[in-house]
Amino acid sequence: MTDANHNEFLRVEGVSKRFGITQALSDVTVSFRAGEVHALMGENGAGKSTLGKAIAGLHKPDTGTITLDGQPLKLGSIDDAFAAGVRIVHQELAQCPNLSVAENLCLHDMPRGRFGTVNFEEMARRAAELVHRLDPTINVSKPLGGLSPGKRQICQIAASLEDGAHRGGSSPRVIVFDEPTSSLSIAEADRLGEIVRELASQGLTIIYVSHRMGEIFSCCDRVSVLRDGKFVATNDVKGLDEATLVEQMIGRRVVTPTGKMQTSGGEAGALREVSGISGEHAHIGGIVLRATSISSPGKLRGVSLEVRRGEILGIGGLVGGGRSELLAAIFGLDPKASGSIELEGQSLPLGDVRASIRSGLGLVPEDRRHEGLFFQLGVDENIIAPRMPLLANRGFPFGLRHEGEENRVVAEKIRTFQVKAARTSSKPSELSGGNQQKLLIARWMGKETKVLLLDEPTRGIDVGTKVEVYKLIREAVEKGLAVVLVSSEMPELLALSDRIMVLADGVCTGTLEGDDMTQINILTLATREVGAA
């Protein structure tokens, strides 16, 4: 391509998009160069995904134009965008679990044989070629539903790399990654970083949506910021300091642990200071939760842990390490789990969620859309759901709700946890991702909860909200709450945890305390070879 359009390979001009009452995008104008990794940042609900989808033809903008290499794209046409070489990796897993990995990878245009048949050999070959660049262990002929969330995300990314030029199709020229690392672990995220750089160096335009500051600074050239659907600015990453970036995003200055990561070499103490988290363990009390040799066929083997009052036990590991499974087993969601659990000396029956809740356990799940939220119910009932039976008059058939009490609790929680919703009866779909997450945390936090299990508590929420969440967690902990924290975001894990236990293939490979808590140590433990689970 010529130098003329080198500056403006892909140009989005005056694009607006409205969903019912929400103006997702208003008159956004931004341009992307060939061969650059261009980050898109902004708060939850700022319009990043919408912009991405508009470029990929999934949403038809109400106004505006999108030109690629001088050619205007047909707005809202998936096929036209695809033909022009635009690819997108979706934020939420958009795949068909019942189909094979290969079919998922070639879903857009399956290789055809005679009379409308699918050429399965060709498809398998093409799929393998794509996915094995990222993860050679994946068998493309197996149904995708059997893979872990992480592996599924890898497949989704692989699909976007497809190059159909040699078959008269199109080769990717623009790839939109919408929070690609949100279900990847450190190792996989790093691998993805390399790939992204490599693609850019081949002259592709990479649009990279992420809430992880680390990634922005490590692998992006420029970063554009959206706020409330409006374009704020485009900056060169080089020489950009995080505070400014965050200010552009949320309109005020906050200091974030991840921000500090860049400067000081990722060491817990330093992180805490900057994130205003008190380092000293004064508040740590006696053991609340003791889980002994928790096992679950194919997922966990003899994992034991203890958490003290006012302590945060971090759990590190790679995706597929079995961290979610460990939390699920402790919480009573895994009927196959074995082992013993004690809460404040009382032993808990395994596989009985309600017993766990009654005796003070809470779990904020990994996947808020599928495991957390009730989209037909209001914010209020979403928050109160697990406690409703406990507040109700059980003598009454079906349990008579004590709505007064419910409303009091809800109002209080919404206040303390600053869940931003128009009405307490608003549906979760009307909330931004961050507020959805805060809602779930609010659901479980409160004097009734003694031990809180957090699985990726800040997945997919913006920096501003992250800091709020960290504060909420810390405050609760100082009031004596015990927390088990699963996080794939290393700085977060390091900053928040008092101790870090590492899982690999469902086995505990070690526990780190104090100054041993470093990224290197965690990774070495996480990747330690253990006999197949």
Add this chain to the structure above:
Amino acid sequence: GEQEASKAPAKSGEEGATPAAAAQTYTFGVIAKAEQNPVFQAARVGAEAAAKKLSEENEGVTVTINWRTPATEDAQKQAEFVELLTSQGVDGIAISCTDANLLKSSIDAAAAGNVPVVTFDSDAPESARFAYYGVDDKAAGVKVMQELAQQMGGSGVVAILSGNPNSANLSARVDGVREEAARQDGIEVRDVFYAPETAADMAAKMQQVQTSNPDITGWALVGGWPLYTDNALDGIYENAKVVSMDPLPLPLEYVKAGQVQVLVGQPYYGWGYESVMLLFDKVHNGKDPASVMNYAQFDIVNSDNVDEYAANWEVWDPKGAK
């Protein structure tokens, strides 16, 4: 037009016309068991024919039929129709009771409201209906078995084919068949075979039964279902005598072809025609029938009289009539 007409008595009142010349309109509600069952279409034709005839023969009189019949057998729906028609102010109701017990109360209510009710085909003996016209279902069953036994020379194995096991009139017919079979020493009943009331299912059932019970030499069909097709009896008529209810056009073909020996018919057309006549006599002339029970004759159709009987359908077929 009908609404206008239905106001007539009041109007004529205002005009103070003399009673004899007074334009009179009678609307009779007719409720059969199921639209789905073709025999009742003949009843409808009969009812409408009677209405036409009466309107022509009695000057100043118009008789209209308000035909209300559930799509499929549904006694509760019939009861609802009786109530609704009564509240709509019809002058009389003719009904073929899907279930006698169930319809009693609504029929009584109608009668109490000065809406005379006549039952046809299936009676509600306990109820306050002033007349019944038709042939008893159980008697029909007996008739079928008598004819069959005769065809079988008094000995052999009989299979009974019926539809919805829960339908009252069918089980009455089955009882009739069983009863008569019990009286015949030579006759053994293998079983009653039920199938969904579609020709295909019935035909399939018969063939399966015959194939796995080759010793069956007689079939008693308490309904004509399989015969509403062209060749339901292949593999059966070679091995067994067949006697069935319902001599409708297609079943008659089987008699012509010698695959069905006898068809036992009910007065389908009469159900409608006679019922309307009875109602008219009641409300117009204030005359009750000589006896409450007006028993009709079965039509016994065999190869001898099949052609003359078939001629009836020129008149009875709703499409022919319309």
Add this chain to the structure above:
Amino acid sequence: MLRRLASAQEAGLVLVILIMGTLLTVMGGTKQKQFRIAIPEGASIVEYDASGSETPPGTISLQQIAGWRVTGDGSPTTYARDEGYSYNATQRAFFGRKTVSKFLDRENLVLVAKDASFIAIMAVGMTAVIVLAGIDLSVGSIYGLSALIGAMALQKFTNAETGLLLSVPLGIGICSLVGLACGAVNGVMIVGLRVHPFVITLGTMAAYRGLIFVISGGQSVGNFPESFTSGFFKAEIAGTYPVPVIFMLVVGAIGMFVLSKTVVGRQVYAIGGNETAAKYAGIPVGKDKVIVYAMLGLLAGLSAAVYLGYLGAAEPNAGMTYELKVIAATVIGGASLMGGRGSAIGAVLGAIVIQLIDNGMIILEIDQSFNQIVMGVAIIIAVVIDQAKTRFAPKG
């Protein structure tokens, strides 16, 4: 409840019903309705012909009669035949005719509501099932089976003299218990075998219906004590029989209350909205499901009891194909077959809408042959209207 009624969901339906009502009133026109005129004790009746000459009743033919003259205590009253009066000798009463609106006639309105009530009572239970993203095809068979066994119990344990205090609780009790049992069986199998409710209830629909036949031998069971029928369920109030309607309203209100004000009720919506999330929130998904299917069974049983009392007998075909009517009512009432959305009152209104369509066919004297076509098209239209509304209004 008033608040809920005003909310988008049901408001739409109420509107639809009002519009239909208005149309039927306007287009339906009037009818000649009979009313009864009792004759005072000991009053004497004579009939007179055109010439005015009087004769004792029954002497001249009806056509010759010009009218009747009744002489009780005081001056005689005359009933002229051409004014539509007729004399019913068996009842020894006169019947006059008055012109009333075909639709807006109290009797007609009560009838429509009554006919709707049997379906509506079940539809309230079906709402909970459909909110769970479940379905129950066996409800018609449960209705039939409960009615049958209830009827047999009444025959066995009561006689003509049995009083209301025994017969009614007995009838309702037995029917409801049978229904409850059948529903619980459905629920336990659905939860225990982890098979889609469509399949389980498709099976039990046939099985329960078969059971009816084996038990009843295809014969209907009737003759209950007066106290059960005309004494209670078919008690006459102002010339109408509104008891089933009362049951419908009460059940609708209770259903509304349970679904919106009790823990289990809200958990049902939660499960229907997101079953995984419900598990994570410690909601007893399996238990709740069994309860809901059992409750639908119980309501089918209750509806069957009303049917027994109102019609005075149980026939083996009772409830045949009702499952579809019940589901239609529920969906027209705003329930989403994808789960998570539905309203008990809506279901009741839905049942009434369906009955109104049926009633309209009679009032507008549309040929019965078109009934199914009209019904089918109307159901689709009703749901489309309902959805169109909820698509613009915030869904609840």
Add this chain to the structure above:
Amino acid sequence: MLRRLASAQEAGLVLVILIMGTLLTVMGGTKQKQFRIAIPEGASIVEYDASGSETPPGTISLQQIAGWRVTGDGSPTTYARDEGYSYNATQRAFFGRKTVSKFLDRENLVLVAKDASFIAIMAVGMTAVIVLAGIDLSVGSIYGLSALIGAMALQKFTNAETGLLLSVPLGIGICSLVGLACGAVNGVMIVGLRVHPFVITLGTMAAYRGLIFVISGGQSVGNFPESFTSGFFKAEIAGTYPVPVIFMLVVGAIGMFVLSKTVVGRQVYAIGGNETAAKYAGIPVGKDKVIVYAMLGLLAGLSAAVYLGYLGAAEPNAGMTYELKVIAATVIGGASLMGGRGSAIGAVLGAIVIQLIDNGMIILEIDQSFNQIVMGVAIIIAVVIDQAKTRFAPKG
């Protein structure tokens, strides 16, 4: 296809069928079957009594006859009465009896397969619909409507002499077209109105059935050219009428091929697995849905044509309640009502399983009163077995 047949999904069903077959063979026992022995032209028949003295046929009473002796060209053959032979004078033929297995009798097997075929052909189409996470309750009515209009077309455009080359394409063509149209109407409404398929097809089920009634006036339509019935669809082959079975197998194979090998087929699975993902991948979701419902309609039409040809007439009740049988067959065949899973061959096998249950009731001489109960329970069991299998095997 062989590979697929061996795969977990269908293998389980084949096993079930084999087991049922074996049971029926072993427990069903044997029957006495008649077979015909033609008498050569010009051969002479005499009957002989116990003493062996010969007399011309019909002279002595049947009880006295010991047997018959036939002298054609060559040595005479004798048929002894006590060996079960009988003489049919009208047909001028002998009938012997042989003992055969009740179930494993070729005639019986073909019958079972034939009876399954009408349902099976539709079940293949229903599989695609259910894989889409859709449903079609109107399939029975479409079947009936296609049959009716096909029959009327045959009556109008053919006469007794019309040849196979006209009648068969005409019959199949008209029926399929009508079915296709009805199915397309369903599909377009489901996609266009964004109403749940259950509701749309609940409506069209009634509407199409009503249409049948209005068009036919409740009477059935028959009398087609020989070439259409005994000439083709009911052609006799080795004493059986296997044409419908052939149609079933061909349709099953094609369905299998389309669903597992063609792009549209795979897109159907994709949509059923995750509709949003399918949309994002640029799959024409709406178009595919319409196609699938239209195809089901077409297959219902084809099935109707086979029915017309085999039974020689269309009656208004044709296809009543078939929707449930078809869905049951599909689900027993391994389709998941949640969408994304299902197999055409499985559906065919499912239909056969249902028929086998029915046939088993007859062969084992189980009291027919229990038919419905057995059928209902069996359906549940069949699905449970099927699911149990797929729950352990990796799902696909």
